[in-house]
Amino acid sequence: MATGKLVVQRLSDTIVHELERRILDGALKPGDRLPPERELCVELGVSRPSLREAIQKLVSKGMLFSRQGGGTYVTDQLDAGFTDPWHNMLAQHPKLQDDLLEFRGMLEKEAARLAARRATDADRQRIGEAYARVDALFAQGTSTAVLAQQVKADLAFHQAVAEAAHNAMIGHLTASLLKVINDHIDRNLRHLRRNEEDWGRLREQHRAVWEAIRDADPAAAVRAVEGHIAFVHESMKARALHEEREHRARGVGGDTEG
Template sequence: MQFDPIQSFTRKRLSDVVSDQIKRLISDGALMPGDRLPAERDLATQLGVSRPSLREALIRLEADGYIETSGRGGFTVVDVTAPIISRPLAELLLQNPRTSADILELRQGLESISTVYAAERASAADLAKIRRAFEELKTASLSGDRANLAELDAAFHLAIADSTHNVALAHVMHGIHTLIGEGMRQYHRLIDYDDAKERQLLTQHQAIFDAVMARDAQKARKAAERHLTFVRELYEEEAGKPG
């Protein structure tokens, strides 16, 4: 992450200029939820400001809910859109089995759009992140590690969303991550994923991955739509069975 040196002739307080730059990087999607800010000494050097001015900006950003202290020291970017779907609301929605189908419809729309923009806009670093997420998902699938499939599935799709460089789409995807993640866990619990189905799902994820890496936007969109249609049909089939 590149921070711009603060101009010494600015008429605003240095801490305000620092704060504004970090907020702009968050809104632009250059700093994503969970990203760590550089160590205070390094960040002050990059910005060309004193550590007291930087510290004042960081304290204000933390108070306003943009960053938070991390367990290892320093600061990480907060998911500023998490309140879009509160945990109590997510739990209420997920108590109604019908809403799981609604979540799948939402995923289908968002992820179809995400794959298009990711294919068109992803940087080399974005593609590397998508590759890592896919390889982890693929390894878990081939090894039969079903306990972690839901989380790795979500991580793969979020890596694609982060690569869209559409700040609204990326932040909304992160904001509803709890809801989508719990929905995925429900599908993985509900559906009896035999080896044949697991191979189909991996093949579908591979198709999405290949299309995004090839920067084929329309092929990526169709692959995402096929994948989510398949998952919805699996869910509806299992949900319709007598208990």
């Protein structure tokens, strides 16, 4: 009869597993600072030596890093490998924007569908607050002074939906994707602000996504995202045409002056 000793997991490995779970779930986000050692030890019910050993293991794995001046932070390594090359590729190959938007649509439709099914009361509260913020900022109109806040609030709303899907890959891929398209959202909002009707349609689309998730209606959530992505695609084409005309106009003006 075969016998063997039970393998007992080191406490530090258990702590590593818990902190990794929090990072994957989005409870600890890239750039977040870990709570002070004393607080984290009390929360996890562990000793400082075990916690420090776990943190060192996560630093070695590239999940955490220390900053000069104190503090341990969650790395953005999970996102960096995706975002860095795509920023350059999109700048050099504008036609990739259609592929990017198609991928965004696939990802956001599934995120909204799952969020409508899986969102907890806490998730719905976060999404509701994110929606209220983006709508309040959009209600301020087209002042250039609030554009940066509007872009940030728009991104935060979409990320809140992604996190409510309770799928680690969707949450992290959405965070990476939103970093890639940050500049495009900025440019699109600048273009849409030219037309009050388009601006109003954009606000209605955010509300439709929020209400579908609030009402736990996956089919409505998918339809709302489909409508939003179709509108974004339409506005991107209109923006490209407008920019091309402006470029031509400047070229003609330059030739005349020369």
